[in-house]
Amino acid sequence: MLSKKRRRHQPPVIHPRNRYSEKPPDFRFLASLYPSFLPYVSYSPHSKSAKPSIDWTDFNATRELTRILLLHDHAVHWWIPDGQLCPTVPNRSNYVHWIADLLSSDIIPGKRRGESKIRGFDIGTGANCIYPLLGASLYGWSFVGSDITEVALEWARKNVEANPHLSHLIEIRNSAREIDHTQVALCSQDISTGDDKEALNSGLVGDKDCRARVLVGVVGDSEEFDFCICNPPFFEHMEESGLNPKTSCGGTYEEMVYPGGELAFITRIIEESQELKQSFRWFTSMVGRKANLKLLVSKLRDVGVSIVKTTEFVQGQTSRWGLSWSFISPNKKSVLSKGPTKSHYSFSIEGLQRQFGAVHVLKTTESYFLASATPCESDLVSFCINVTLPTEQINIILEDNSMNQICNGSSSLLQCPHDGLQFRVSVFEQIPGTVLVKVSLKHREHPLSGIFSLLVHNLEEHLRKEFVKKKHLKPCLIT
Numbered sequence: 001m002l003s004k005k006r007r008r009h010q011p012p013v014i015h016p017r018n019r020y021s022e023k024p025p026d027f028r029f030l031a032s033l034y035p036s037f038l039p040y041v042s043y044s045p046h047s048k049s050a051k052p053s054i055d056w057t058d059f060n061a062t063r064e065l066t067r068i069l070l071l072h073d074h075a076v077h078w079w080i081p082d083g084q085l086c087p088t089v090p091n092r093s094n095y096v097h098w099i100a101d102l103l104s105s106d107i108i109p110g111k112r113r114g115e116s117k118i119r120g121f122d123i124g125t126g127a128n129c130i131y132p133l134l135g136a137s138l139y140g141w142s143f144v145g146s147d148i149t150e151v152a153l154e155w156a157r158k159n160v161e162a163n164p165h166l167s168h169l170i171e172i173r174n175s176a177r178e179i180d181h182t183q184v185a186l187c188s189q190d191i192s193t194g195d196d197k198e199a200l201n202s203g204l205v206g207d208k209d210c211r212a213r214v215l216v217g218v219v220g221d222s223e224e225f226d227f228c229i230c231n232p233p234f235f236e237h238m239e240e241s242g243l244n245p246k247t248s249c250g251g252t253y254e255e256m257v258y259p260g261g262e263l264a265f266i267t268r269i270i271e272e273s274q275e276l277k278q279s280f281r282w283f284t285s286m287v288g289r290k291a292n293l294k295l296l297v298s299k300l301r302d303v304g305v306s307i308v309k310t311t312e313f314v315q316g317q318t319s320r321w322g323l324s325w326s327f328i329s330p331n332k333k334s335v336l337s338k339g340p341t342k343s344h345y346s347f348s349i350e351g352l353q354r355q356f357g358a359v360h361v362l363k364t365t366e367s368y369f370l371a372s373a374t375p376c377e378s379d380l381v382s383f384c385i386n387v388t389l390p391t392e393q394i395n396i397i398l399e400d401n402s403m404n405q406i407c408n409g410s411s412s413l414l415q416c417p418h419d420g421l422q423f424r425v426s427v428f429e430q431i432p433g434t435v436l437v438k439v440s441l442k443h444r445e446h447p448l449s450g451i452f453s454l455l456v457h458n459l460e461e462h463l464r465k466e467f468v469k470k471k472h473l474k475p476c477l478i479t
Contacts (some may be wrong), residue, residue: 014314015097019073020090025065027052034068062086066128074137077162080155084127085251087231089134091320095286096134096315098322099227102164102282107307107452108328111226117142121280121306122147123214123269125172126255131229132170133163142169144225146218148176149254152413175218186202213271214265219279227282227324230269234288236261263292266323268297277327284324286313300325302351344440345456351433351468358383358429361437361463365425368462383428394451421452424458437463 014021029352031038032051040061041052054061060438063080069089070076080086082434103118118141122131125145132143147153153174160170215228235257258265266285273283287293300308306329311322362378366385369376376387429435439456 014090015094017097017100018090018093020093024090025069027054030065030068030072033072037064037068040064059086059199062088070133076137076166078128078133078135078159081151081168082160082230083252084151084155085255086320087126087128087130089130091313091318092130092134092231093138095229095320095322096131096138097229098311098313099135099229099282099284100139100244102284102309102324103226105329107309108281108326108330118226119143119224121215121219121225121228122146123228124232124255125152125156126231127152127159129159129170129172130155131231133159133166135229136166140169144171146173146174146175149252151252152254159460173218175213204408212462213272214268216275223279227284228269228280230266232262232265232269232285232288233258234262243471260290263295266292266296267299270296270303270325273325273327274303280326281328282324282326284322287321287323290319290321293323296323298350306330324336342445343452344438345453346436346438347456347460348430349435349437349463349467352435353467354432356467357432358427358435361435361467362427364463364466365437365459367426368459381412383427384426386422386424387422389423389431389451391420394421421451421455423455 010040027037027041031041039057040054042054043050043052054065056062059082062085062318064242066086066089070078073089086347099120114228118139120135120143121133121155122129122143122145125132125147129145130144135143145156147156153172156172160167160172171376233254233256236259237445259354260267266287269283273280297310299307303325305325307324307326309322309324313320313322359380362383362385366378369385369387372393374387374389374393376385378385424440424442426438426440427435428438437460439452439459441452
Protein backbone atom coordinates (compact mmCIF):
# COMPACT_ATOMS: atom_id res chain seq x y z
CA MET A 1 0.00 0.00 0.00
CA LEU A 2 1.26 3.43 -0.88
CA SER A 3 2.31 5.60 2.01
CA LYS A 4 -0.19 8.28 2.95
CA LYS A 5 2.59 10.65 3.89
CA ARG A 6 2.57 13.81 1.87
CA ARG A 7 5.11 13.59 -0.91
CA ARG A 8 7.85 16.17 -0.74
CA HIS A 9 8.37 18.40 -3.74
CA GLN A 10 11.69 18.12 -5.49
CA PRO A 11 13.99 20.92 -4.36
CA PRO A 12 14.35 23.70 -6.93
CA VAL A 13 17.36 23.46 -9.18
CA ILE A 14 19.22 25.70 -11.56
CA HIS A 15 17.35 26.23 -14.85
CA PRO A 16 18.09 23.31 -17.23
CA ARG A 17 19.04 25.67 -20.07
CA ASN A 18 21.51 27.52 -17.90
CA ARG A 19 24.96 26.67 -19.28
CA TYR A 20 26.16 26.17 -15.69
CA SER A 21 23.41 23.70 -14.73
CA GLU A 22 25.57 20.61 -15.21
CA LYS A 23 29.05 22.09 -15.10
CA PRO A 24 29.84 25.02 -12.77
CA PRO A 25 32.57 27.45 -13.82
CA ASP A 26 36.00 25.84 -13.69
CA PHE A 27 38.14 28.38 -11.84
CA ARG A 28 41.40 26.54 -12.58
CA PHE A 29 40.69 26.49 -16.31
CA LEU A 30 39.50 30.11 -16.41
CA ALA A 31 42.62 31.25 -14.53
CA SER A 32 44.80 29.51 -17.12
CA LEU A 33 43.06 31.42 -19.92
CA TYR A 34 42.71 34.79 -18.20
CA PRO A 35 45.82 35.81 -16.20
CA SER A 36 43.92 38.74 -14.64
CA PHE A 37 41.77 36.19 -12.79
CA LEU A 38 44.68 34.11 -11.47
CA PRO A 39 45.49 36.31 -8.40
CA TYR A 40 41.95 35.79 -7.07
CA VAL A 41 42.00 31.98 -7.26
CA SER A 42 43.12 30.06 -4.17
CA TYR A 43 43.40 26.40 -3.18
CA SER A 44 42.41 25.21 0.27
CA PRO A 45 45.19 23.22 1.97
CA HIS A 46 42.57 21.31 3.95
CA SER A 47 40.64 20.16 0.87
CA LYS A 48 41.35 16.63 -0.39
CA SER A 49 40.49 17.56 -3.96
CA ALA A 50 42.27 20.91 -3.75
CA LYS A 51 39.30 22.46 -5.52
CA PRO A 52 40.03 26.07 -6.46
CA SER A 53 37.83 28.86 -5.11
CA ILE A 54 37.73 32.63 -4.76
CA ASP A 55 37.14 34.94 -1.82
CA TRP A 56 33.47 35.83 -2.24
CA THR A 57 33.86 38.69 0.22
CA ASP A 58 36.33 40.39 -2.15
CA PHE A 59 34.46 42.71 -4.53
CA ASN A 60 37.39 42.73 -6.97
CA ALA A 61 37.29 38.93 -7.16
CA THR A 62 33.55 38.70 -7.82
CA ARG A 63 33.74 41.50 -10.40
CA GLU A 64 36.60 39.79 -12.27
CA LEU A 65 34.70 36.48 -12.24
CA THR A 66 31.63 38.15 -13.74
CA ARG A 67 33.78 39.86 -16.36
CA ILE A 68 35.46 36.70 -17.59
CA LEU A 69 32.27 34.58 -17.51
CA LEU A 70 30.50 37.15 -19.70
CA LEU A 71 33.47 37.25 -22.03
CA HIS A 72 34.23 33.52 -22.15
CA ASP A 73 30.67 32.14 -22.28
CA HIS A 74 28.74 35.00 -23.90
CA ALA A 75 31.31 36.98 -25.92
CA VAL A 76 30.26 40.08 -23.98
CA HIS A 77 32.79 42.75 -22.98
CA TRP A 78 31.88 44.23 -19.60
CA TRP A 79 33.10 46.31 -16.66
CA ILE A 80 31.74 48.36 -13.76
CA PRO A 81 33.44 50.90 -11.48
CA ASP A 82 34.07 50.27 -7.80
CA GLY A 83 30.99 50.29 -5.58
CA GLN A 84 28.42 49.45 -8.26
CA LEU A 85 26.30 46.32 -7.88
CA CYS A 86 28.13 43.29 -9.30
CA PRO A 87 25.73 40.58 -10.55
CA THR A 88 26.44 36.84 -10.68
CA VAL A 89 26.07 35.49 -14.20
CA PRO A 90 24.52 32.06 -13.37
CA ASN A 91 21.84 33.60 -11.11
CA ARG A 92 20.85 36.31 -13.61
CA SER A 93 20.80 33.73 -16.40
CA ASN A 94 18.17 31.74 -14.49
CA TYR A 95 15.84 34.74 -14.55
CA VAL A 96 16.35 35.34 -18.29
CA HIS A 97 15.65 31.69 -19.12
CA TRP A 98 12.48 31.79 -17.02
CA ILE A 99 11.28 34.82 -19.00
CA ALA A 100 11.90 32.80 -22.17
CA ASP A 101 9.72 30.01 -20.73
CA LEU A 102 6.88 32.47 -20.10
CA LEU A 103 7.10 33.90 -23.60
CA SER A 104 7.10 30.48 -25.25
CA SER A 105 4.20 29.12 -23.18
CA ASP A 106 0.58 29.09 -24.32
CA ILE A 107 -0.72 30.54 -21.05
CA ILE A 108 -1.81 33.74 -22.82
CA PRO A 109 -2.46 34.23 -26.56
CA GLY A 110 0.68 34.42 -28.65
CA LYS A 111 1.85 37.39 -30.65
CA ARG A 112 0.17 38.14 -33.96
CA ARG A 113 1.77 37.01 -37.20
CA GLY A 114 4.65 39.18 -38.25
CA GLU A 115 5.39 40.18 -34.63
CA SER A 116 8.18 37.73 -33.90
CA LYS A 117 10.68 40.15 -32.35
CA ILE A 118 10.78 40.13 -28.54
CA ARG A 119 11.21 43.41 -26.69
CA GLY A 120 11.91 43.77 -22.97
CA PHE A 121 12.10 46.62 -20.46
CA ASP A 122 14.68 46.44 -17.66
CA ILE A 123 13.64 48.46 -14.60
CA GLY A 124 16.81 49.76 -12.94
CA THR A 125 19.33 48.27 -15.34
CA GLY A 126 22.26 49.61 -13.27
CA ALA A 127 25.81 50.21 -14.42
CA ASN A 128 26.11 46.46 -15.05
CA CYS A 129 23.24 46.35 -17.61
CA ILE A 130 23.28 42.59 -17.07
CA TYR A 131 19.76 41.64 -18.18
CA PRO A 132 19.82 43.43 -21.55
CA LEU A 133 23.29 42.03 -22.29
CA LEU A 134 22.28 38.46 -21.39
CA GLY A 135 18.87 38.64 -23.08
CA ALA A 136 20.39 40.03 -26.26
CA SER A 137 23.27 37.54 -26.37
CA LEU A 138 21.24 34.46 -25.41
CA TYR A 139 18.01 35.09 -27.31
CA GLY A 140 18.50 38.11 -29.58
CA TRP A 141 15.91 40.15 -27.67
CA SER A 142 15.87 43.94 -27.84
CA PHE A 143 15.74 46.00 -24.65
CA VAL A 144 15.15 49.36 -23.08
CA GLY A 145 17.18 49.63 -19.87
CA SER A 146 16.20 52.43 -17.48
CA ASP A 147 17.93 54.00 -14.50
CA ILE A 148 18.06 57.23 -12.50
CA THR A 149 21.72 57.92 -11.62
CA GLU A 150 24.28 59.46 -13.95
CA VAL A 151 26.92 56.84 -13.07
CA ALA A 152 24.57 53.94 -13.82
CA LEU A 153 23.44 55.48 -17.10
CA GLU A 154 27.01 56.30 -18.16
CA TRP A 155 28.40 52.82 -17.50
CA ALA A 156 25.35 51.01 -18.87
CA ARG A 157 25.89 52.89 -22.14
CA LYS A 158 29.62 52.07 -22.05
CA ASN A 159 28.85 48.38 -21.63
CA VAL A 160 26.43 48.49 -24.54
CA GLU A 161 28.86 50.38 -26.78
CA ALA A 162 31.63 47.89 -25.91
CA ASN A 163 29.58 45.22 -27.71
CA PRO A 164 28.87 46.42 -31.26
CA HIS A 165 27.23 43.10 -32.14
CA LEU A 166 24.54 43.83 -29.49
CA SER A 167 24.41 47.62 -29.32
CA HIS A 168 21.64 47.94 -31.92
CA LEU A 169 19.39 45.87 -29.64
CA ILE A 170 19.77 47.91 -26.43
CA GLU A 171 18.62 51.44 -25.57
CA ILE A 172 19.52 53.07 -22.25
CA ARG A 173 16.87 55.50 -20.96
CA ASN A 174 16.97 58.04 -18.13
CA SER A 175 13.84 57.51 -16.00
CA ALA A 176 14.82 60.32 -13.60
CA ARG A 177 13.60 62.81 -16.21
CA GLU A 178 10.08 61.77 -15.30
CA ILE A 179 10.35 63.18 -11.75
CA ASP A 180 7.92 65.98 -11.09
CA HIS A 181 10.51 68.77 -10.78
CA THR A 182 8.02 71.12 -9.14
CA GLN A 183 7.48 68.50 -6.45
CA VAL A 184 11.24 68.03 -6.06
CA ALA A 185 11.63 71.79 -5.54
CA LEU A 186 8.98 71.66 -2.82
CA CYS A 187 10.75 68.69 -1.24
CA SER A 188 14.07 70.54 -1.36
CA GLN A 189 12.59 73.42 0.61
CA ASP A 190 11.90 70.99 3.45
CA ILE A 191 15.52 69.82 3.64
CA SER A 192 17.69 71.21 6.42
CA THR A 193 19.93 68.34 7.54
CA GLY A 194 22.02 65.56 6.09
CA ASP A 195 19.40 63.03 7.15
CA ASP A 196 16.80 64.95 5.16
CA LYS A 197 19.04 64.79 2.10
CA GLU A 198 19.12 61.02 2.42
CA ALA A 199 15.33 61.09 2.61
CA LEU A 200 15.20 63.08 -0.63
CA ASN A 201 17.47 60.54 -2.30
CA SER A 202 15.11 57.80 -1.13
CA GLY A 203 12.20 59.69 -2.67
CA LEU A 204 10.17 60.64 0.37
CA VAL A 205 10.24 63.85 2.39
CA GLY A 206 7.43 64.10 4.90
CA ASP A 207 4.21 63.34 3.04
CA LYS A 208 5.63 64.30 -0.36
CA ASP A 209 6.51 61.64 -2.95
CA CYS A 210 9.56 62.76 -4.95
CA ARG A 211 10.39 59.39 -6.48
CA ALA A 212 11.01 58.88 -10.18
CA ARG A 213 8.35 56.87 -11.95
CA VAL A 214 9.19 53.25 -12.54
CA LEU A 215 7.23 52.63 -15.74
CA VAL A 216 4.53 55.25 -16.24
CA GLY A 217 5.95 58.15 -18.20
CA VAL A 218 9.16 56.25 -18.91
CA VAL A 219 7.31 54.00 -21.34
CA GLY A 220 6.02 55.91 -24.35
CA ASP A 221 2.29 56.09 -25.06
CA SER A 222 2.56 53.98 -28.21
CA GLU A 223 5.30 51.62 -27.00
CA GLU A 224 4.66 47.92 -26.52
CA PHE A 225 6.82 45.40 -24.70
CA ASP A 226 6.64 41.66 -24.25
CA PHE A 227 7.88 41.84 -20.68
CA CYS A 228 9.55 43.90 -18.01
CA ILE A 229 12.34 42.51 -15.86
CA CYS A 230 13.56 43.87 -12.54
CA ASN A 231 16.12 43.23 -9.83
CA PRO A 232 14.55 45.52 -7.20
CA PRO A 233 16.26 47.26 -4.29
CA PHE A 234 15.85 44.59 -1.61
CA PHE A 235 16.43 46.67 1.51
CA GLU A 236 14.77 49.44 3.48
CA HIS A 237 18.02 50.63 5.09
CA MET A 238 21.58 50.49 3.80
CA GLU A 239 22.71 48.71 6.98
CA GLU A 240 20.65 45.65 6.01
CA SER A 241 22.60 45.18 2.77
CA GLY A 242 25.78 44.23 4.65
CA LEU A 243 24.27 41.56 6.87
CA ASN A 244 25.58 38.68 4.77
CA PRO A 245 29.29 38.35 5.69
CA LYS A 246 29.89 35.63 3.09
CA THR A 247 29.51 37.78 -0.03
CA SER A 248 30.52 41.16 -1.37
CA CYS A 249 28.66 42.23 -4.47
CA GLY A 250 28.88 45.97 -3.93
CA GLY A 251 25.86 48.14 -4.65
CA THR A 252 25.05 51.83 -4.37
CA TYR A 253 22.36 53.34 -2.17
CA GLU A 254 20.01 53.68 -5.16
CA GLU A 255 20.55 50.05 -6.17
CA MET A 256 20.10 48.57 -2.71
CA VAL A 257 17.62 50.76 -0.78
CA TYR A 258 14.03 51.90 -1.25
CA PRO A 259 11.50 53.22 1.31
CA GLY A 260 9.68 50.10 2.43
CA GLY A 261 12.21 47.77 0.77
CA GLU A 262 11.47 45.39 -2.07
CA LEU A 263 7.85 44.96 -0.99
CA ALA A 264 7.13 48.66 -1.53
CA PHE A 265 9.13 48.83 -4.78
CA ILE A 266 7.39 45.84 -6.39
CA THR A 267 4.05 47.15 -5.12
CA ARG A 268 4.83 50.34 -7.03
CA ILE A 269 5.40 48.28 -10.19
CA ILE A 270 2.06 46.55 -9.58
CA GLU A 271 0.31 49.91 -9.20
CA GLU A 272 1.84 51.31 -12.38
CA SER A 273 1.17 48.08 -14.29
CA GLN A 274 -2.55 48.83 -14.00
CA GLU A 275 -2.02 51.94 -16.12
CA LEU A 276 0.11 50.05 -18.65
CA LYS A 277 -1.79 46.76 -18.87
CA GLN A 278 -2.08 47.19 -22.66
CA SER A 279 1.64 47.95 -23.08
CA PHE A 280 3.10 44.74 -21.62
CA ARG A 281 2.27 41.09 -22.11
CA TRP A 282 4.07 40.09 -18.91
CA PHE A 283 5.22 42.07 -15.87
CA THR A 284 7.93 40.37 -13.81
CA SER A 285 10.22 41.01 -10.86
CA MET A 286 12.73 39.14 -8.78
CA VAL A 287 11.84 38.80 -5.07
CA GLY A 288 14.52 38.44 -2.40
CA ARG A 289 12.35 37.32 0.52
CA LYS A 290 9.91 34.45 0.29
CA ALA A 291 7.70 36.02 2.96
CA ASN A 292 7.02 38.92 0.58
CA LEU A 293 5.90 36.63 -2.22
CA LYS A 294 2.55 35.76 -0.64
CA LEU A 295 1.85 39.42 0.16
CA LEU A 296 2.60 40.45 -3.42
CA VAL A 297 0.40 37.70 -4.88
CA SER A 298 -2.45 38.96 -2.68
CA LYS A 299 -1.91 42.51 -3.98
CA LEU A 300 -2.03 41.21 -7.55
CA ARG A 301 -5.36 39.51 -6.93
CA ASP A 302 -6.68 42.76 -5.49
CA VAL A 303 -5.91 44.66 -8.70
CA GLY A 304 -7.54 42.00 -10.87
CA VAL A 305 -4.72 40.46 -12.88
CA SER A 306 -5.55 37.42 -15.01
CA ILE A 307 -2.46 35.32 -14.40
CA VAL A 308 0.17 35.04 -11.67
CA LYS A 309 3.20 32.78 -12.07
CA THR A 310 5.96 32.24 -9.52
CA THR A 311 9.20 30.29 -9.48
CA GLU A 312 12.35 29.87 -7.41
CA PHE A 313 15.84 30.67 -8.65
CA VAL A 314 18.61 28.65 -7.02
CA GLN A 315 22.32 29.15 -7.48
CA GLY A 316 24.65 27.63 -4.91
CA GLN A 317 23.48 28.69 -1.44
CA THR A 318 21.44 31.62 -2.75
CA SER A 319 17.69 31.48 -3.40
CA ARG A 320 15.58 34.14 -5.05
CA TRP A 321 12.02 34.02 -6.31
CA GLY A 322 10.48 35.12 -9.58
CA LEU A 323 7.06 36.79 -9.74
CA SER A 324 5.18 37.46 -12.96
CA TRP A 325 1.68 38.60 -13.85
CA SER A 326 -0.42 39.55 -16.85
CA PHE A 327 -3.70 41.33 -17.49
CA ILE A 328 -4.26 39.41 -20.73
CA SER A 329 -7.04 36.83 -20.51
CA PRO A 330 -5.58 33.31 -20.46
CA ASN A 331 -6.11 30.89 -23.29
CA LYS A 332 -9.15 28.74 -22.58
CA LYS A 333 -7.12 25.68 -23.44
CA SER A 334 -4.40 26.73 -20.99
CA VAL A 335 -6.93 27.10 -18.17
CA LEU A 336 -8.52 23.75 -18.89
CA SER A 337 -5.30 21.86 -19.39
CA LYS A 338 -4.70 22.18 -15.65
CA GLY A 339 -7.87 20.18 -14.99
CA PRO A 340 -7.31 16.53 -15.98
CA THR A 341 -4.96 15.84 -13.07
CA LYS A 342 -6.94 17.73 -10.43
CA SER A 343 -10.16 16.66 -8.76
CA HIS A 344 -10.39 19.59 -6.35
CA TYR A 345 -9.72 23.32 -6.33
CA SER A 346 -9.81 26.04 -3.72
CA PHE A 347 -9.71 29.82 -3.79
CA SER A 348 -10.15 32.65 -1.30
CA ILE A 349 -12.52 35.59 -1.58
CA GLU A 350 -10.99 38.51 0.30
CA GLY A 351 -12.23 42.02 0.95
CA LEU A 352 -15.88 41.15 1.71
CA GLN A 353 -17.89 43.93 3.26
CA ARG A 354 -18.91 43.46 6.89
CA GLN A 355 -22.51 42.49 6.15
CA PHE A 356 -21.42 39.52 4.04
CA GLY A 357 -20.16 36.14 5.23
CA ALA A 358 -20.00 32.49 4.30
CA VAL A 359 -23.77 32.04 4.17
CA HIS A 360 -24.14 34.85 1.61
CA VAL A 361 -21.40 33.36 -0.57
CA LEU A 362 -23.12 29.97 -0.32
CA LYS A 363 -26.52 31.37 -1.35
CA THR A 364 -24.98 33.34 -4.21
CA THR A 365 -23.27 30.16 -5.41
CA GLU A 366 -26.60 28.33 -5.34
CA SER A 367 -28.28 31.12 -7.31
CA TYR A 368 -25.45 31.05 -9.83
CA PHE A 369 -26.05 27.41 -10.69
CA LEU A 370 -29.85 27.62 -10.55
CA ALA A 371 -29.79 30.54 -13.01
CA SER A 372 -28.39 28.16 -15.62
CA ALA A 373 -30.85 25.39 -14.66
CA THR A 374 -28.08 23.30 -13.12
CA PRO A 375 -29.52 20.99 -10.42
CA CYS A 376 -28.06 21.59 -6.97
CA GLU A 377 -28.89 20.91 -3.33
CA SER A 378 -27.79 23.17 -0.48
CA ASP A 379 -26.90 22.04 3.01
CA LEU A 380 -26.81 25.10 5.26
CA VAL A 381 -25.72 22.99 8.22
CA SER A 382 -22.47 21.88 6.62
CA PHE A 383 -22.21 24.97 4.38
CA CYS A 384 -21.97 23.02 1.13
CA ILE A 385 -23.80 22.59 -2.17
CA ASN A 386 -23.95 19.37 -4.17
CA VAL A 387 -24.08 20.15 -7.88
CA THR A 388 -24.81 17.92 -10.87
CA LEU A 389 -24.02 19.19 -14.35
CA PRO A 390 -26.40 17.20 -16.59
CA THR A 391 -25.29 15.57 -19.81
CA GLU A 392 -27.28 18.11 -21.86
CA GLN A 393 -25.18 20.98 -20.53
CA ILE A 394 -21.99 18.96 -20.93
CA ASN A 395 -22.95 18.39 -24.55
CA ILE A 396 -23.22 22.15 -25.14
CA ILE A 397 -19.72 22.69 -23.75
CA LEU A 398 -18.33 19.81 -25.77
CA GLU A 399 -19.57 21.36 -29.01
CA ASP A 400 -16.28 23.26 -28.92
CA ASN A 401 -13.87 20.83 -30.60
CA SER A 402 -10.94 22.03 -28.53
CA MET A 403 -12.82 20.94 -25.43
CA ASN A 404 -13.00 17.37 -26.71
CA GLN A 405 -9.22 17.25 -26.96
CA ILE A 406 -8.85 18.58 -23.44
CA CYS A 407 -11.32 16.11 -21.93
CA ASN A 408 -8.85 13.24 -22.35
CA GLY A 409 -9.73 12.87 -26.02
CA SER A 410 -13.44 12.17 -25.45
CA SER A 411 -15.55 13.30 -28.38
CA SER A 412 -18.70 11.52 -27.36
CA LEU A 413 -20.82 11.49 -24.23
CA LEU A 414 -20.91 7.68 -24.45
CA GLN A 415 -17.45 7.76 -22.91
CA CYS A 416 -18.65 9.83 -19.96
CA PRO A 417 -20.67 8.76 -16.90
CA HIS A 418 -24.42 8.92 -17.53
CA ASP A 419 -25.01 10.69 -14.21
CA GLY A 420 -23.26 13.83 -15.51
CA LEU A 421 -20.56 15.75 -13.71
CA GLN A 422 -21.07 15.77 -9.94
CA PHE A 423 -19.16 17.96 -7.53
CA ARG A 424 -19.47 19.69 -4.15
CA VAL A 425 -18.88 23.35 -3.30
CA SER A 426 -17.98 24.06 0.35
CA VAL A 427 -17.62 27.51 1.90
CA PHE A 428 -15.59 28.28 5.02
CA GLU A 429 -15.30 31.60 6.82
CA GLN A 430 -11.64 32.06 7.76
CA ILE A 431 -11.56 35.55 9.24
CA PRO A 432 -14.00 38.47 8.95
CA GLY A 433 -13.91 39.62 5.34
CA THR A 434 -12.36 36.42 3.97
CA VAL A 435 -13.95 33.11 2.96
CA LEU A 436 -12.39 29.98 1.50
CA VAL A 437 -14.24 28.15 -1.28
CA LYS A 438 -13.42 24.49 -1.96
CA VAL A 439 -14.78 22.63 -4.99
CA SER A 440 -14.34 18.83 -5.23
CA LEU A 441 -15.33 16.22 -7.82
CA LYS A 442 -17.39 13.27 -6.64
CA HIS A 443 -15.45 10.92 -8.94
CA ARG A 444 -11.76 11.75 -8.86
CA GLU A 445 -10.83 10.04 -12.15
CA HIS A 446 -13.48 11.76 -14.27
CA PRO A 447 -12.96 12.01 -18.05
CA LEU A 448 -14.43 15.53 -18.02
CA SER A 449 -12.26 17.03 -15.30
CA GLY A 450 -11.10 19.61 -17.87
CA ILE A 451 -14.66 20.97 -17.95
CA PHE A 452 -14.63 20.91 -14.15
CA SER A 453 -11.67 23.34 -14.05
CA LEU A 454 -13.53 25.70 -16.39
CA LEU A 455 -16.61 25.64 -14.14
CA VAL A 456 -14.49 26.49 -11.10
CA HIS A 457 -12.77 29.27 -13.02
CA ASN A 458 -16.13 30.82 -13.97
CA LEU A 459 -17.56 30.42 -10.45
CA GLU A 460 -14.58 32.22 -8.96
CA GLU A 461 -14.99 35.05 -11.45
CA HIS A 462 -18.70 35.39 -10.59
CA LEU A 463 -18.16 35.45 -6.82
CA ARG A 464 -15.42 38.05 -7.05
CA LYS A 465 -17.63 40.32 -9.11
CA GLU A 466 -20.42 39.92 -6.59
CA PHE A 467 -18.51 40.42 -3.35
CA VAL A 468 -15.14 42.10 -3.79
CA LYS A 469 -15.30 45.86 -3.33
CA LYS A 470 -13.24 46.66 -6.41
CA LYS A 471 -15.18 46.19 -9.59
CA HIS A 472 -14.27 44.35 -12.78
CA LEU A 473 -11.85 41.96 -11.12
CA LYS A 474 -10.95 38.89 -13.15
CA PRO A 475 -10.11 35.46 -11.74
CA CYS A 476 -6.43 35.00 -11.14
CA LEU A 477 -4.63 31.78 -12.03
CA ILE A 478 -1.76 31.22 -9.60
CA THR A 479 0.86 28.58 -10.31
